[in-house]
Amino acid sequence: MSDVKSRVSEDRILDRRSRESTNLFTRLPAASSASRSQAQRCLQYGGGLSIVEWRTLWDLAEAGPMTIRDLASIQRTDHSLLSRALPEMRKKAYVEMHRDSRDGRQTIVEITAKGRAAYETAAPVMRRRREALRAVFTEAEILTFVGLLDRxxxxxxxxxxxxxxxxxxE
Amino acid sequence: MSDVKSRVSEDRILDRRSRESTNLFTRLPAASSASRSQAQRCLQYGGGLSIVEWRTLWDLAEAGPMTIRDLASIQRTDHSLLSRALPEMRKKAYVEMHRDSRDGRQTIVEITAKGRAAYETAAPVMRRRREALRAVFTEAEILTFVGLLDRxxxxxxxxxxxxxxxxxxE
DNA sequence: AGAAAATATATGACTTGTCACGTATTTATT
DNA sequence: AATAAATACGTGACAAGTCATATATTTTCT
Structure with missing residues (x-):
């Protein structure tokens, strides 16, 4: 919709836009932002978790207790994002955190019953979203996509x- | 580097990470952030523009004066981002802005001589980056990538x- | 013409994400 | 053992980006 202008844009503008449409450095952030927005809207339907909360509860529910570093690695994000989000999640009683006795630098994060309940409210919605995506791309296409992203x-x-x-x- | 852990992670963590590596909803934001970081570092070498400033000067230099809406459309981002960045750019004398006489809602943004100079400082660096990318992907692969992004x-x-x-x- | 709908921009509030740097703890080196 | 180097985490500062909402101006419809 937003692409179709009622007023005629000049050619130089359209040319520029069309040229930039093959610029990966522009396309990736745009796709990523759109993905985030869609996820946020889905999560509204599934109990109102934030994206960071959802990802964290998902990881903890699926793979068990782990350190902040592990969470950041799985989520491919900076540890500071988790470092900031987790105290709030503890306040909401979604997670428990305690120092690792074997390595005093690490914090072990663990999901609580309440956290699991929140996860289970959001999970069906997010699963549907993933299923909807699988209706758009074949397994092979996903692998191609991921391979390009790796490179x-x-x-x-x-x-x-x-x-x-x-x-x-040198 | 950061993937190789000196300490042995448990299998459940590695499994989870590996499983998530094919999750496009995780991969795209990660790739996008990494792209942004790299661009920021490149721009440091090229005069210290921010990403928004660079994109805006690039568009204005290549395609001529245009509205905020046009800039947002080309950059595939929200107009509010530009709306906030432009007054600062005007203060730096990179751009001039004036109300469109034919449509009083619109603001026409135009690059200044100083803006063009800043653009020309950054441009060679950013061109090299695009060239480096073209060494990694063939033209056909880029088109495949862009096609997947379109879908x-x-x-x-x-x-x-x-x-x-x-x-x-219904 | 006048009312209603659409459009362009501005702005407040918020989320996601990075980087740099500090502190505590653990591991490696001598 | 003592020192140096690496690692885990916390935190301040900031960039990029969204959404919702408000305002001014056009456009469209009756």
Whole structure:
């Protein structure tokens, strides 16, 4: 809808937009934001968890207690995001946290009964969403997609200096 | 690097991580964030523009003056992001803004000489980055990638209700 | 023309996410 | 054992992005 302008845009604008539509550096953030929005709306239907809360409860419910570092690694996000979200989740009694006795640096996070209840309210909604996605992409297409993302990720981990000093090879 | 743990993670954690690695809803935000970080580091080398500033100057330099709505459409982002960034850019004298005389709702944004200079400082760095990406993906692979993103995007525009009430078809 | 609907922009409140840096603890080195 | 290096986490500061809502201006409909 929003693409169809009632007023005629000038060609230079349309050209620019069309050109940018193949720019992965533009497309990925856009897709990611849209995905986040859709997830937030789904979670509204499933009890009102935030995305971070949902992901955390999901991981804990499926894989059991783990450290903040493990959660961040599974969710492919920064530990600080969890570090900030977890105290709030503990306040809501979704999780319990305690220092690891074998490694005093680590915090073990564990889901509570109330956390599991919240998870089970959201889970059917989120499962439907995943099923709906599987109706759009075949298994093979998902693997292609993921393979491209793997390669894109590894490109993104190239330090900026290496990208830019392509002449200065040692 | 961060994937290789010196301490042995339990299998349940590794299994969970591996399972989640094919979850597009996890992978896309991760790739997008990594892309943003890399861009920010590149822009540090190219004069210190923010991402929003860079995208805006790029569009204005390449396609000429346009409205906020046009910029948002090209950048596939929310207009409010631009709405907030532009006054700051005007203060830095990167852009000029004036009301459209033909449509008093619209604001026409135009690049200044100083804005163009900032653009030209950043542009070679960002061009190198795009070239580096083209060394990783063939033209055909990019098109495949973009095609998958198109389909993912259109899935994401499905309203949450439609996803969830798949039984209740009218 | 006048009322109603649509559009463009601004703004407050919020979420997700990064980075840099500090502290505590553990592991590695000498 | 003592020191150095690495690791886990917490936290401040900030960027990017969304949504809802308000306001001004056009457009459309009657």
């Amino acid at each position: 894109f990720d590894s490109f993104l981990q190239t330090p900026a200096e290496d990208l830019l000093d392509k002449d200065r090879k | 993912f995007d259109s899935f994401l525009q499905t309203p949450a209700e439609d996803l969830l009430d798949k039984d209740r078809k």
